[in-house]
Amino acid sequence: MLTAVLFDLDGTLLDRDESVKKFIHSQYDRLNRSVGHIPRETYIKRFIELDQRGYVWKDKVYQQLTEEFQITRLTWEDFLQDYLTNFKNHCVPFPNLIPTLEKLKSRNLRLGMITNGKGQFQLDNIKALGIEKYFDTILISEWEGIKKPDPEIFKRALHQLNVSAHQSIFVGDHPENDVKAAQNVGMKGVWKKDPQWDSIEADYIVDDLAELLLF
Template sequence: MKAILFDLDRTLHDRDASVQNFLKYQSDWLLRDHPSLDVEAFKERFFVHEKGGYVWKDIVYEKLVEEFSLEVTGEQLLADYVDHFAQHSQEMKGASELLTFLKNQGFKLGMITNGKGAFQDATIDSLKIRDFFDVILISEYEGIKKPDPFLFEKATQVLGLTPKECVYVGDHYENDIVAAKRVGLKTIWLTNKEIAPCFSEAERIIRSLEEWLKELIRAVP
């Protein structure tokens, strides 16, 4: 293997922790004008409406404004999200250490992520991981999103490698593992789900980046 490619959200970026951090910040200022706001209910409904991040927040906030009778607009809440979410971003444990190790071992590194361009760019910069990568593809900029094979094919072409020389690491089974396999990449599935390896198309299943890094370090002569 000559290159390792990664997904971003829930792979290198601990999106769930970041959303929790952001919602604490947002609910704190909402409480100033809405002292009776049930913060925990607000957070819970946010997660329900956004469906794991696959629903953009304009729709989410429109529903929250109506449900909680807020005296702000959905547009104001969305602008707050776009402007300040990145400041609350957290990386997955061990992400920077893993990327540093792989880079020092001579691997080329890539990232393929779905999402809005400027928003994902801000998250990447907040995590301070951009300089690790030889190629970063974000779906909005590319005009197409995973699981379309074009993104995987383009990433390998930019790196000057064949798919068989690359490994893809991601958390979403269909968008990451199955899609990358169709193009010919080896795959590593990052998941906490208890799934027997025989029921997965991935070559490896890992529970955390920290776990994988320890294995890689032990394997170095």
């Protein structure tokens, strides 16, 4: 019997690729006095390349950008602060996010979230999506001192929800950090399809969050 559904954030609930595009377009306009000598598409394309879908923290990204493009009006720290302050204003949810969470809650399921990343930054994004209230526990790797795929962070979430692994599913877009890591602690692993990956071994595969309501 299913008692809990746990989620990843980026690429699962938050459409990070679209959010990044919105943010970086906005940053280019906001800081145009400092980056206007760089063609818009060049700046955006290079940011996305260096970002590696969020797996490179932005201090490294902005250090590289300011050096490559010889940006002098602002420091890389200024760009990083702009990212920390403004990214949350450009968060794009995946379709059916809130209706799905509402229906899962209406079934008296416990909901949890485990996300790698910086604590306050990730929490700001969760709040920007308007979904914090649906979750019984939220674990963010910086604040937990461990990150996926470490089994301990999954066990900690299950303990906080007071549910067993075999009665829980974990929904995420990453084959190793989400699906396999969850399976390794006895949970069912649900892969939220991501075009970056080919065929993934998962207990279930979904294209749209609303498909979780069929379980």
